[in-house]
Amino acid sequence: MNFKLLYSVSLALLMARWRQTLVAAIGVTFSITMFITLLSFMSGLNDMLDGLIINRTPHIRLYNELKASEHQALNDVEPYKKQHGFIHSVKPKSDRKGLYNAGAIISFLKTDARVLGIAPKIATQVFYTVGSIDLAGSINGIEVEAENKLFYFQDYVVAGNIFDLKNTPNSIILGKGAAQKMLVQIGDMIQITNNKGEIFPLKVVGFFQSGLSDIDKVQSYCSMETTQKILGESGSFMTDIQVKLTHIEDAPAVAKYYQNLFGCEAIDIQTANSQFETGSKVRTLISYVVGITLLVVAGFGIYNILNMMIYEKMDTIAILKATGFSGNDVNAVFISIALSIGIFGGLMGLLFGFGLTHVIDMIPFNTAALPTITTYPINYNPKFYVISIVFSVVTTYFAGFLPARKASKIDPVVIIRGK
Amino acid sequence: MNQVILEAKGIQKFFHDPTTVEVLKQISFSIHTGEFVSVIGKSGCGKSTLLYILSTMDTDYNGELLIKGQNMRNKKEHELAMVRNELIGFVFQFHYLLNEFTVLKNVMLPGLKLGKYTEQEVEFRAMQKLKILGIDNEALKKPNQLSGGQKQRVAIARALINDPIVLMGDEPTGNLDKKNTDIVFDIFKELSAVYNQSLLIVTHDNEFAKQTSRIIEMSDGKIISDN
Ligand SMILES: Nc1ncnc2c1ncn2[C@@H]1O[C@H](COP(=O)(O)OP(=O)(O)OP(=O)(O)O)[C@@H](O)[C@H]1O
Ligand SMILES: [Mg+2]
Numbered sequence: 071m072n073f074k075l076l077y078s079v080s081l082a083l084l085m086a087r088w089r090q091t092l093v094a095a096i097g098v099t100f101s102i103t104m105f106i107t108l109l110s111f112m113s114g115l116n117d118m119l120d121g122l123i124i125n126r127t128p129h130i131r132l133y134n135e136l137k138a139s140e141h142q143a144l145n146d147v148e149p150y151k152k153q154h155g156f157i158h159s160v161k162p163k164s165d166r167k168g169l170y171n172a173g174a175i176i177s178f179l180k181t182d183a184r185v186l187g188i189a190p191k192i193a194t195q196v197f198y199t200v201g202s203i204d205l206a207g208s209i210n211g212i213e214v215e216a217e218n219k220l221f222y223f224q225d226y227v228v229a230g231n232i233f234d235l236k237n238t239p240n241s242i243i244l245g246k247g248a249a250q251k252m253l254v255q256i257g258d259m260i261q262i263t264n265n266k267g268e269i270f271p272l273k274v275v276g277f278f279q280s281g282l283s284d285i286d287k288v289q290s291y292c293s294m295e296t297t298q299k300i301l302g303e304s305g306s307f308m309t310d311i312q313v314k315l316t317h318i319e320d321a322p323a324v325a326k327y328y329q330n331l332f333g334c335e336a337i338d339i340q341t342a343n344s345q346f347e348t349g350s351k352v353r354t355l356i357s358y359v360v361g362i363t364l365l366v367v368a369g370f371g372i373y374n375i376l377n378m379m380i381y382e383k384m385d386t387i388a389i390l391k392a393t394g395f396s397g398n399d400v401n402a403v404f405i406s407i408a409l410s411i412g413i414f415g416g417l418m419g420l421l422f423g424f425g426l427t428h429v430i431d432m433i434p435f436n437t438a439a440l441p442t443i444t445t446y447p448i449n450y451n452p453k454f455y456v457i458s459i460v461f462s463v464v465t466t467y468f469a470g471f472l473p474a475r476k477a478s479k480i481d482p483v484v485i486i487r488g489k
Numbered sequence: 490m491n492q493v494i495l496e497a498k499g500i501q502k503f504f505h506d507p508t509t510v511e512v513l514k515q516i517s518f519s520i521h522t523g524e525f526v527s528v529i530g531k532s533g534c535g536k537s538t539l540l541y542i543l544s545t546m547d548t549d550y551n552g553e554l555l556i557k558g559q560n561m562r563n564k565k566e567h568e569l570a571m572v573r574n575e576l577i578g579f580v581f582q583f584h585y586l587l588n589e590f591t592v593l594k595n596v597m598l599p600g601l602k603l604g605k606y607t608e609q610e611v612e613f614r615a616m617q618k619l620k621i622l623g624i625d626n627e628a629l630k631k632p633n634q635l636s637g638g639q640k641q642r643v644a645i646a647r648a649l650i651n652d653p654i655v656l657m658g659d660e661p662t663g664n665l666d667k668k669n670t671d672i673v674f675d676i677f678k679e680l681s682a683v684y685n686q687s688l689l690i691v692t693h694d695n696e697f698a699k700q701t702s703r704i705i706e707m708s709d710g711k712i713i714s715d716n
Contacts, residue, residue, distance in 0.1 A: 075601045082589035389585035392546060393599040393647065394574020396567035483541045489583045 076399055080406045083386070087379055091407075094375040095415035097368035098466065102419020102458050103426055105361030109454040110427040112357040114447030116350040122281065123346050126221050127339050128189070128312030129321040132328060134169050135335045136162045168192075168307045175311060175332050184315050184324055189216035191310040192297045198290075199261040199269065200252045207248060207262070207288045211297025211308075220314045223278075223291075225442045230256050230276020235293050242296070243276040247287035264300050272296070281437070365461055369469035372411055376404060376473035380480075387477055388485035401478035408470020409463065416462030420455050494654045494687060495520040495543065499552040502538055502710075512538050513550070514710040520655060520689060525681040527698040528691045530707035536691045539707070540659050543689070544577050545569045557654060574603050578648030578656040582663040584640040586632035592619070592643050593628040600650040611650070618646040621684075622676055638669030645676060649686075656680070658690040662697075670694070 084091050138160040144150055169175065172190065179188050192211030197204035214236045217223045224232055227243060235241050242262075244254065254260055258274050272292070279286055292300070298307050313328075315321055321338035329336040340347065380387070387400055431448040502513035512535045520526055528536050541547040543554065545561055548569070554561040556576055561569065573579075586595050593615055600611035619625040622642040627635055632643065641661060648656055658677075662670040674697050680686040681702070690701070698704050706714040 072601065072604055075598075079598075082587070086589045385585055386587050386589075389587070390598075391570065392544075392573065392579055392581075392585070394570050394602050396570035398567060399570075399602075481546075483546050486541075486546075486581055486583075486585075487537070489581075 073402075076402050077406055079390070080403045080410065083379060083383060083403070084407050084410060087375070087382070090375045090378065091411055094368075094371045095411045095418070097371040098365075098412055098415025098462055099418040099422060101361070101364030101368045102416050102462050103422040104364050105357075105458050105461070106420065106423025106454055107426045107430065108357040108361055109354075109457075110423070110448050110450060111430060111446070112353045113449040113451060113454070116353055117449055118443060118447040119346065120350065123343055124318070124339065126226075126280070127343060128220070129315045129318055129339045130313040130325045130328065130336055131342070132169065132175065132311040132313065132332065132334050132336050133309060134167065136167065138162050167194075167309050168303065169309065169311065169334055171332070172308045172311065173306055175334075178331075179311070179313060184317070184320055186314045186316045187216065187220045188314070189213055189220050189312045190294065190308040191217075191312055192294060192301070192303075192307065193309050194297060194301055195265060196300070197263040198248060198252060199263055204263060205248070205251060205288075207290060209242070209262070209290050209292050209297055209300070211292050211294045213294055220312065226280055227276050227278045230274075232276065234275035235291060238273060238275055240270070240272050240296055240299075241275040241292070242272040243278050243291040244274055245286040245289045246277045246279040247283055248290060249274070249277050251287065262300070264302075266302070268300075268302075270300050361458075362461070365465045368415070368462075369465040372408055372466050372469035373473060375411075376408060376470055377476075379407070380404070380473055380477045384480065384485050387480050388482040391480070391482040392486070397478035400480070401474045404474035404477045405467065405470050408466045408474065412462050412466025412469075413459075415466075416459050419462065420458060423455075423458070424450075492522045493519045493555075494522055494557060495689075496555040497539075497543065497552065498555070500539070500542060500554065501551040502535070502542065502547075502549070512710050513542070515552070516710075516712060517552075518705065518712060518715060520687060522654070522687055523681070523685040525677070525688045525702045526690070526705060527701040527703070528689065528705045528707060529693070529695065529698050532693075534707045535710045536707055537659050540657055540689070540691055544579050544657055545572050574599055575651055576654050578645075578651070578653035580641070580644050580648050580656070580658040580661040582660045584632070584637075584644040586640055586643055586647075588631055588633050590631075591629050592624070592632060592635065595632060595643060596646045596650055599647060603651050605651075615646070615650055618649050619643070621649075621679075622646050636669075638665055638672060641665060641669070641673060642676065645673070649680075655687045655689055658688070658692075660691055660693065662692070662694070670697075674700075 142157055142160065144155050144157060176188060176190065179185050190213055194209055194211070196207050196209050198207045214223070214232055218232060228246065230243060232243070235243055242260070252260060254274050256274055256276060259271050260274060261269050261271050263269050278291065280289070294308070295305070298305060301307070315324060318339065322340055325336040325338035390400060427448045427450065430446050433446050435443060435446045437443065496519040498517050500513055500516040501511065504510050504512055516539060530536055538547070542550050556572060561572065564572070590598070593612065596615040596618060597611050600606065600614060601608065606614065616625055616628060619628055622645060624639055624642050627639060632640055635643065645661070662673050665673065677688055677690065678700065681688055692698055704716065705712055
């Protein structure tokens with residue numbers, strides 16, 4: 071097949087109807103633009119929302135759950151050993167909330183190659199004393215460096231320096247909401263009451279804002295040492311070990327392994343936040359569905375213009391066939407018209423899509439929920455551009471398929487007789 | 490030199506719509522190199538139908554068609570397209586030029602399709618054909634800028650571009666006035682006499698037919714005289 075010749079014929083046909091072909095190409099451009107924009111924006115949103123949760127959530131959390139022993143004394147008594155007993159009102163015995171052997175667990179985790187990093191934590195309930203009122207609150211005792219490295223702690227501290235938490239003894243970073251309730255400024259002293267009723271004065275060194283206002287009203291951060299002091303526990307006490315893995319998808323398996331190994335509870339991020347993954351998937355699905363719908367509509371545009379062209383250019387097709395062009399040649403001519411529209415429209419779509427996402431990327435987007443984000447999130451993944459151009463070529467090919475086949479089947483005798 | 494280039498053996502053609510009619514009844518004849526054949530006959534006697542079959546465009550017939558000794562019966566669609574491209578030139582009543590291309594490109598298209606010569610050679614040959622037909626000055630115009638007679642001459646040049654073994658024409662002067670008709674007929678005579686081109690021309694013009702080397706007269710789907 072002489073591609074140059076066939077292409078010159080398709081180009082001539084295309085130029086003869088350039089207005090309509092342009093409209094068809096604009097249809098493709100529009101849908102590809104929207105497709106790219108939707109995918110980039112949705113995936114930017116997904117990343118942002120994932121960031122909201124995944125960045126701040128350990129892949130695996132090791133903790134000690136207070137629960138009644140599964141092994142009850144009754145089971146050891148001879149006549150009941152092989153029987154099924156019902157025991158009502160079983161209560162947990164130990165009131166210890168900390169992890170056993172935390173030090174040993176940590177030194178083991180540090181040798182595990184799958185682990186990216188670990189951060190210990192003490193979660194505890196307290197009361198903020200404001201005048202005569204006690205506000206319920208909770209304090210997370212953290213290791214500042216580890217917390218910052220794994221969970222970008224700095225990003226959520228909107229005032230003050232996170233390292234003051236470590237450097238200033240008996241200091242606290244208050245949730246923004248809690249601070250507003252208590253009407254305190256950085257440098258002020260506040261008083262908190264622990265669960266045994268003991269009062270501790272703490273110095274406010276910063277405010278943090280997670281974006282979830284319910285959390286910001288109760289949550290505060292102290293250093294590990296300060297928290298241990300408040301609880302009257304030893305220097306090795308911790309309630310949680312937060313683990314980040316190199317590969318997040320390993321979390322469920324590794325969590326199960328740790329649970330058996332350490333004999334404590336281990337929950338993975340997928341189990342803890344399954345709804346977020348579903349949300350991301352649905353958003354991605356919606357973008358694809360909308361994009362493909364737009365492309366199909368554009369495909370019908372191309373189908374129409376080709377049908378019209380074939381109808382108008384019956385004579386041309388007839389004479390081409392009469393002078394020795396085969397059905398396949400004619401087919402190739404119309405397919406290449408369709409593909410030209412698809413590729414041209416698609417490439418323009420990539421450009422416009424890139425432009426439009428850039429514009430969106432510049433629109434201010436300030437939300438209390440996400441202090442680090444100032445404009446609408448966009449994910450410039452080259453994958454979207456590859457998918458788009460492939461889609462546009464495939465749809466236009468299918469749009470051209472039937473008209474091209476129709477053209478290739480035109481019988482020149484019928485046309486010539488009809489004159 | 491008196492070689493058979495095209496042979497029809499018992500060609501029979503039916504049309505089934507609205508009723509089955511036998512339009513061609515056992516047509517047999519052959520054309521030799523350099524012959525100038527005219528086909529005459531009353532309107533509706535099947536001349537066009539025969540020509541479409543002989544030019545391989547219509548494949549729905551009984552009987553045998555041999556071009557250059559090759560049977561056309563079992564050829565595939567693209568093989569027949571190649572036969573038309575290389576061996577047969579066809580001129581219709583209507584010129585069928587493509588207004589998107591220049592006159593020159595129109596003439597070149599079948600030559601480019603054949604791919605036997607480079608684009609430059611095809612262009613040179615196209616210019617030669619246009620010169621023979623006396624329209625080389627119009628080469629760079631678009632077909633819609635030409636007169637009816639000129640257009641028909643371009644169509645003849647296009648039919649000749651691949652040096653076909655036979656040039657067929659279905660009332661090629663049907664749309665032309667007397668003056669242009671004479672020009673086209675003179676061209677055919679010249680092609681036959683000077684270039685030894687074989688021609689098979691359907692015409693209603695008995696004056697013209699008389700000047701050809703052989704007249705086939707048809708009536709009601711049959712050849713009634715051939716000399
Ligand atoms: N597609 C068709 N379906 C049915 N009958 C047809 C068809 N095409 C042609 N015919 C019939 O076949 C016969 C021959 O037609 P053809 O066009 O070959 O005649 P012709 O000799 O070329 O006439 P003219 O000199 O008017 O061009 C006519 O009677 C016509 O009615
Ligand atoms: Mg006719």
